[in-house]
Amino acid sequence: MKYYVAGHRGMVGSAILRRLQARKDAGEVIELITRTHSELDLTSQAAVRDFMQAEQPDVVILAAAKVGGIMANNTYPAEFIYENLMIECNVIHQAFAAGVKTLLQLGSSCIYPKAVPQPMKEDALLTGTLEPTNEPYAVAKIAGIKLCESYNRQYGVDYRSVMPTNLYGPGDNFHPENSHVLPALIRRFHEAAQNGTEEVVIWGSGKPMREFLHVDDMAEASLFVLELDKPTYEANTEPMLSHINVGTGTDVSIMELAQMVARVTGFAGKISNDPTKPDGTMKKLMDVSRLADMGWRARVDLETGLAETYQWFLDNQDHFRR
Numbered sequence: 001m002k003y004y005v006a007g008h009r010g011m012v013g014s015a016i017l018r019r020l021q022a023r024k025d026a027g028e029v030i031e032l033i034t035r036t037h038s039e040l041d042l043t044s045q046a047a048v049r050d051f052m053q054a055e056q057p058d059v060v061i062l063a064a065a066k067v068g069g070i071m072a073n074n075t076y077p078a079e080f081i082y083e084n085l086m087i088e089c090n091v092i093h094q095a096f097a098a099g100v101k102t103l104l105q106l107g108s109s110c111i112y113p114k115a116v117p118q119p120m121k122e123d124a125l126l127t128g129t130l131e132p133t134n135e136p137y138a139v140a141k142i143a144g145i146k147l148c149e150s151y152n153r154q155y156g157v158d159y160r161s162v163m164p165t166n167l168y169g170p171g172d173n174f175h176p177e178n179s180h181v182l183p184a185l186i187r188r189f190h191e192a193a194q195n196g197t198e199e200v201v202i203w204g205s206g207k208p209m210r211e212f213l214h215v216d217d218m219a220e221a222s223l224f225v226l227e228l229d230k231p232t233y234e235a236n237t238e239p240m241l242s243h244i245n246v247g248t249g250t251d252v253s254i255m256e257l258a259q260m261v262a263r264v265t266g267f268a269g270k271i272s273n274d275p276t277k278p279d280g281t282m283k284k285l286m287d288v289s290r291l292a293d294m295g296w297r298a299r300v301d302l303e304t305g306l307a308e309t310y311q312w313f314l315d316n317q318d319h320f321r322r
């Protein structure tokens with residue numbers, strides 16, 4: 001089997017590649033194909049067409065996307081909608097044109113409406129209006145689900161979508177403004193602890209609730225969903241399962257997260273809020289019962305995952321990619 005992992009240098013793509021490489025090292029006969037962003041710009045239709053036609057992969061895993069936290073989404077909405085739509089259209093359509101029968105793409109929990117009942121079930125999709133800070137990104141991610149559904153329905157291929165909750169772990173983006181909350185706080189609290197700063201400011205009210213899944217769990221879940229037998233997969237559907245939630249099923253407030261990060265990084269000062277920064281959705285907890293019924297559950301608890309991610313940050317802080 002020839003696997004193409006798109007976005008293999010990103011947090012999720014690299015975790016998926018590590019798992020596939022481990023299987024290969026253990027004797028599984030698989031070929032792994034990758035291209036860096038500079039080798040293959042996935043927003044280029046012609047480049048993706050030529051690549052897919054030349055390589056003819058058996059399986060495509062789409063983990064490449066324009067990704068960022070609440071501030072990046074709010075500041076660069078055009079890039080978030082344009083690049084993600086282009087990447088999805090190009091990779092999914094050109095995979096189909098090259099005869100790829102099996103594909104997995106990653107969406108996000110932000111596809112669900114802002115005021116949806118919690119925890120959020122898969123069938124809550126398109127039942128209400130979206131959170132404004134990331135609506136353009138969410139619309140692109142919904143389009144990705146609908147692309148897969150449409151090619152499945154019209155052409156009988158098997159393109160699946162997983163919807164991860166907020167992710168973290170080794171390989172995360174620790175940019176001070178553009179990253180997600182967990183890596184941003186690791187960096188801010190670490191620097192404050194090192195510099196002896198007395199106060200750390202967190203964005204918003206600290207009251208929003210978020211669910212955090214370790215990237216190694218996400219990589220495992222991605223391959224689990226990719227490899228579900230088709231009858232099992234479809235037996236859980238009414239009438240067809242278009243996407244599956246991936247999360248832990250538990251959440252913490254941003255203030256609770258900040259307190260955990262303070263403990264891990266050794267920061268003992270005051271934590272205060274910046275109410276001028278957006279809170280975003282107040283709660284977005286995944287209903288993960290569908291995936292649990294199929295046999296997969298998250299394994300890494302937040303306390304352990306946070307400590308491990310902080311160690312990765314310490315080991316790699318001198319050569320972050322951004």
Ligand SMILES: NC(=O)C1=CN([C@@H]2O[C@H](COP(=O)(O)OP(=O)(O)OC[C@H]3O[C@@H](n4cnc5c(N)ncnc54)[C@H](OP(=O)(O)O)[C@@H]3O)[C@@H](O)[C@H]2O)C=CC1
Pocket residue numbers: 006007008009010011012013036037038040041042043062063064065066067083087106107108109164165166167168171172173180
């Ligand atoms: N991180 C999170 O909390 C969550 C992530 N997700 C989803 O998971 C998936 C992976 O995210 P994550 O690993 O965190 O993101 P990263 O930003 O870590 O990785 C994304 C990868 O995609 C590559 N990429 C982006 N644009 C292009 C392009 N035009 N052509 C080629 N490659 C490109 C990036 O390369 P380069 O860096 O060189 O641009 C990078 O390697 C995405 O679909 C994301 O939406 C969903 C929910 C939460």
Ligand SMILES: C[C@H]1O[C@H](OP(=O)(O)OP(=O)(O)OC[C@H]2O[C@@H](n3cnc4c(=O)[nH]c(N)nc43)[C@H](O)[C@@H]2O)[C@@H](O)[C@@H](O)C1=O
Pocket residue numbers: 068069070071073108109110133134137165166167177178179180181182184185202203204208210254277278279280281
């Ligand atoms: C995965 C998900 O990620 C994004 O949604 P989000 O969950 O709102 O993402 P976030 O991690 O950036 O913030 C979570 C909460 O945390 C608060 N917060 C405090 N202090 C910092 C801080 O320093 N940085 C950040 N980023 N947030 C902070 C922040 O104000 C917010 O209340 C989407 O755009 C969307 O793209 C998406 O799919």
